[in-house]
Amino acid sequence: MLEFLCFVAALIVLAVVAFKLYCIRLGKSVPVIYTDRRTEFKATEFKEKSMTVACEMPYMNTGKVLCTMMDCFARVQLPQEQFKGVRILARVEREGERRDDGYFEAVLMPAQKGGKLIVTLDLEVQNDDVLETLLAMPDVNVDIFYQIVDKESLYIDKRRIVLTAREVREAIEAKGAMMDND
Amino acid sequence: MTDVSLIPVKTRILTDKDDVFAVMDEYVKDQIGPDDAVSIAESVLAIIQGRIVRPEDLKPCFLARTLCMFIPEGGSLATPYGMQSLMDVEGKWRVAGAFIAGAVMKVLGKPGWFYRLGGEQTALIDDVTCTMPPFDKHIVYGPDKPFEVAREIKRRLGCYGAVVADVNDLKRARIVSHTDGMNPALVSHLLIDNPFGNASQKTPIVIIKNYAKLREQMPAKAAADN
Numbered sequence: 411m412l413e414f415l416c417f418v419a420a421l422i423v424l425a426v427v428a429f430k431l432y433c434i435r436l437g438k439s440v441p442v443i444y445t446d447r448r449t450e451f452k453a454t455e456f457k458e459k460s461m462t463v464a465c466e467m468p469y470m471n472t473g474k475v476l477c478t479m480m481d482c483f484a485r486v487q488l489p490q491e492q493f494k495g496v497r498i499l500a501r502v503e504r505e506g507e508r509r510d511d512g513y514f515e516a517v518l519m520p521a522q523k524g525g526k527l528i529v530t531l532d533l534e535v536q537n538d539d540v541l542e543t544l545l546a547m548p549d550v551n552v553d554i555f556y557q558i559v560d561k562e563s564l565y566i567d568k569r570r571i572v573l574t575a576r577e578v579r580e581a582i583e584a585k586g587a588m589m590d591n592d
Numbered sequence: 593m594t595d596v597s598l599i600p601v602k603t604r605i606l607t608d609k610d611d612v613f614a615v616m617d618e619y620v621k622d623q624i625g626p627d628d629a630v631s632i633a634e635s636v637l638a639i640i641q642g643r644i645v646r647p648e649d650l651k652p653c654f655l656a657r658t659l660c661m662f663i664p665e666g667g668s669l670a671t672p673y674g675m676q677s678l679m680d681v682e683g684k685w686r687v688a689g690a691f692i693a694g695a696v697m698k699v700l701g702k703p704g705w706f707y708r709l710g711g712e713q714t715a716l717i718d719d720v721t722c723t724m725p726p727f728d729k730h731i732v733y734g735p736d737k738p739f740e741v742a743r744e745i746k747r748r749l750g751c752y753g754a755v756v757a758d759v760n761d762l763k764r765a766r767i768v769s770h771t772d773g774m775n776p777a778l779v780s781h782l783l784i785d786n787p788f789g790n791a792s793q794k795t796p797i798v799i800i801k802n803y804a805k806l807r808e809q810m811p812a813k814a815a816a817d818n
Contacts, residue, residue: 433661476665478720480647480729516721516728518666559671559720561660564647 437474453581470524477560495543600795608642629803636796647673668719682711738769
């Protein structure tokens with residue numbers, strides 16, 4: 411009887427080890443958003459009391475199995491305690507899949523494949539001193555949240571990019587240069 | 593040869609707040625005659641029936657986490673959430689048994705038994721991204737009572753027939769259910785180029801004009817196969 415139980419236990423251990431080895435051989439998904447490779451924020455639109463800037467950054471599944479990016483959104487970390495003059499609305503889109511509604515359509519990420527995310531920020535000035543307010547803006551942290559589902563789990567992760575005061579200033583200067591040329 | 597034409601019917605985004613028969617009355621009734629047939633996309637019918645679930649609302653069990661590892665990537669059951677959704681409707685042990693039997697049969701050179709033994713939902717569940725927004729973040733089950741729905745659609749519209757079809761852009765057209773007189777192979781052939789279009793086209797219903805006349809012209813053998 412004891413021998414039989416040992417045999418069954420050995421079979422179970424063997425099955426577990428085989429399964430673990432199989433999973434290791436299968437590999438994992440490793441979705442990466444390359445925030446360190448983002449482009450500069452450039453102005454895409456100016457209105458009377460607002461400015462829109464956008465940047466691109468690549469993303470890729472560097473792992474061995476497919477995963478799905480269920481959602482991706484940006485959250486601006488500019489509390490009024492830090493700076494009160496501008497309200498920033500953010501949206502994330504995929505290159506080639508631009509939308510007007512702020513919705514992020516779930517996308518499959520096959521192994522070793524990716525694309526580009528476009529982060530757009532609408533800077534709405536809350537007073538009449540538009541230029542002065544924009545030029546006084548501090549660096550603004552923007553968190554990029556993304557939800558992933560793969561063969562193992564469903565999780566939310568985030569990366570951070572920074573809209574710098576320099577980029578805002580340069581966008582305004584570019585606008586000024588354009589107006590001078592006109 | 594009878595001139596059969598396919599008319600994709602554009603609708604609003606249909607949700608579980610809609611009623612499939614009211615939708616047919618609203619979008620199809622005025623365009624369909626007694627010689628015509630109508631087909632509705634199975635995923636849209638399932639959505640109307642509220643047969644959707646968010647992965648976040650599922651708690652995959654150990655078995656689901658284990659079995660999904662053996663499903664080729666890209667399959668709707670290849671994640672713990674897709675597998676759990678199947679276990680929730682077909683039963684955990686039925687799925688496990690079908691999996692083991694399917695694996696044995698596959699080793700013996702007869703693939704496909706997992707899908708035959710695991711219950712009808714095994715082949716019907718669509719994982720996330722398989723459906724149009726806003727349901728791209730949901731797992732969509734196959735429709736409930738598809739034969740009854742097809743029969744009732746036919747009765748209410750007074751048309752020749754109705755089918756519920758699972759069609760995609762990969763040249764796959766599967767007839768999930770159909771009314772008497774409809775030939776699934778013929779309808780599948782007619783729908784193979786996916787006239788339902790992609791998500792943004794919002795055409796979940798396709799009218800097959802003059803289907804009855806085409807059916808009458810078919811050889812007797814084909815009719816007998818039906």
